[in-house]
Amino acid sequence: MGRAPCCDKANVKKGPWSPEEDATLKSYIEQKGTGGNWIALPQKIGLKRCGKSCRLRWLNYLRPNIKHGGFTEEEENIICSLYLNIGSRWSIIAAQLPGRTDNDIKNYWNTRLKKKLMAKQRKDQAACRLLEQEIKRESETFMVNQTLNHNQIQVPYWAEQHTSMPMTTMHPSLVHHHHHPHLGNQDQFTRLLTKIEGHLYDDPQLSNYQYPTQQQQQQEHLYVQASSSEVAINTTTMTTNVNYTQWLNTEYDGSMNLPSSDEFEVYLSNNNDNQLGRFDGNESCSGGGGVDIGNNSSTTSNSAGSSSWEDMSSLVNTNTPASSFDTYQNRSMADPGFWNGVKT
DNA sequence: AAACGACTCAACCGCTCGTAT
DNA sequence: AATACGAGCGGTTGAGTCGTT
Numbered sequence: 454m455g456r457a458p459c460c461d462k463a464n465v466k467k468g469p470w471s472p473e474e475d476a477t478l479k480s481y482i483e484q485k486g487t488g489g490n491w492i493a494l495p496q497k498i499g500l501k502r503c504g505k506s507c508r509l510r511w512l513n514y515l516r517p518n519i520k521h522g523g524f525t526e527e528e529e530n531i532i533c534s535l536y537l538n539i540g541s542r543w544s545i546i547a548a549q550l551p552g553r554t555d556n557d558i559k560n561y562w563n564t565r566l567k568k569k570l571m572a573k574q575r576k577d578q579a580a581c582r583l584l585e586q587e588i589k590r591e592s593e594t595f596m597v598n599q600t601l602n603h604n605q606i607q608v609p610y611w612a613e614q615h616t617s618m619p620m621t622t623m624h625p626s627l628v629h630h631h632h633h634p635h636l637g638n639q640d641q642f643t644r645l646l647t648k649i650e651g652h653l654y655d656d657p658q659l660s661n662y663q664y665p666t667q668q669q670q671q672q673e674h675l676y677v678q679a680s681s682s683e684v685a686i687n688t689t690t691m692t693t694n695v696n697y698t699q700w701l702n703t704e705y706d707g708s709m710n711l712p713s714s715d716e717f718e719v720y721l722s723n724n725n726d727n728q729l730g731r732f733d734g735n736e737s738c739s740g741g742g743g744v745d746i747g748n749n750s751s752t753t754s755n756s757a758g759s760s761s762w763e764d765m766s767s768l769v770n771t772n773t774p775a776s777s778f779d780t781y782q783n784r785s786m787a788d789p790g791f792w793n794g795v796k797t
Numbered sequence: 798a799a800a801c802g803a804c805t806c807a808a809c810c811g812c813t814c815g816t817a818t
Numbered sequence: 819a820a821t822a823c824g825a826g827c828g829g830t831t832g833a834g835t836c837g838t839t
Binding site: 506 | 809
């Protein structure tokens with residue numbers, strides 16, 4: 454059975470609101486409120502509009518203290534930060550920006566912020582390539598010096614049994630390249646990254662990836678732990694299309710193997726933004742020290758500002774550069790297993 | 798000045814969810 | 819428990835505006 458229409462479609466006016474209609478709606482709501490029933494409202498005040506249309510007009514345009522346009526840099530950062538955490542939940546994002554409507558934020562993201570991010574990704578990727586070359590060059594220099602000094606790295610006996618395990622050495626002074634001023638935000642992007650991974654794993658060409666066994670992971674973990682005081686071991690290899698054994702047998706080629714900005718862009722477009730944020734309740738981030746969101750929509754704030762949501766400020770980092778790709782790259786660099794990672 | 802494409806944003810549509818019955 | 823309905827939400831659309839040729 455189909456859903457009954459909320460109003461008589463044939464007898465309602467559509468399209469832009471006239472100043473008269475605005476005045477009628479505004480003065481009524483200011484005097485008497487909505488009465489808790491938007492559907493009945495237009496009839497009461499003699500407007501030939503759908504109740505939903507009245508509600509939208511009030512919330513997005515007529516209600517007091519609405520701000521239009523002119524988003525500040527801080528607001529942009531808040532939007533980006535929250536988008537990366539919770540996806541396209543515009544009403545929640547709007548609740549953190551007084552005077553802004555979900556519609557405005559959504560439009561702003563779709564028409565400007567997203568493009569801005571893309572531009573920054575390209576720029577960052579170029580910088581990353583340079584950094585990659587520098588690290589490779591300096592690592593090579595370091596290894597030559599190390600050999601000359603007969604400064605052999607002690608490989609534990611249990612690791613020798615796994616001599617094919619990818620290993621590379623890196624001058625400790627270079628390790629800082631793997632850190633980034635914004636790495637503190639790592640957790641807050643985890644779910645976006647998970648989604649990106651998920652998208653990759655959806656690719657049939659990549660679907661034959663075999664996840665490492667617990668034992669394999671432990672071996673790698675121990676090995677890295679035991680060696681990390683002296684050297685940085687980078688097992689980063691973007692090989693989601695090979696199994697873990699093949700991956701173990703792959704020599705680290707010195708590259709960062711970061712996902713390209715093209716991949717990221719394709720991801721964004723394929724997912725049409727919204728899927729980035731389409732987390733269901735089971736994907737609550739509360740377990741990871743984050744904020745549990747959206748499991749109880751009865752407490753959901755709306756763009757009218759009646760927010761009873763938990764404060765999202767813990768998810769907002771106004772210092773975060775407006776680039777999700779930043780984080781996505783940083784995460785890849787900081788966590789070698791990330792891009793090969795275990796699907797959650 | 799006209800034509801065209803790109804961009805913006807108000808408004809609509811269809812869906813989910815919560816609540817009342 | 820099942821159903822109906824309204825509120826709210828996010829995605830999409832298209833008219834209007836702006837910039838370029």
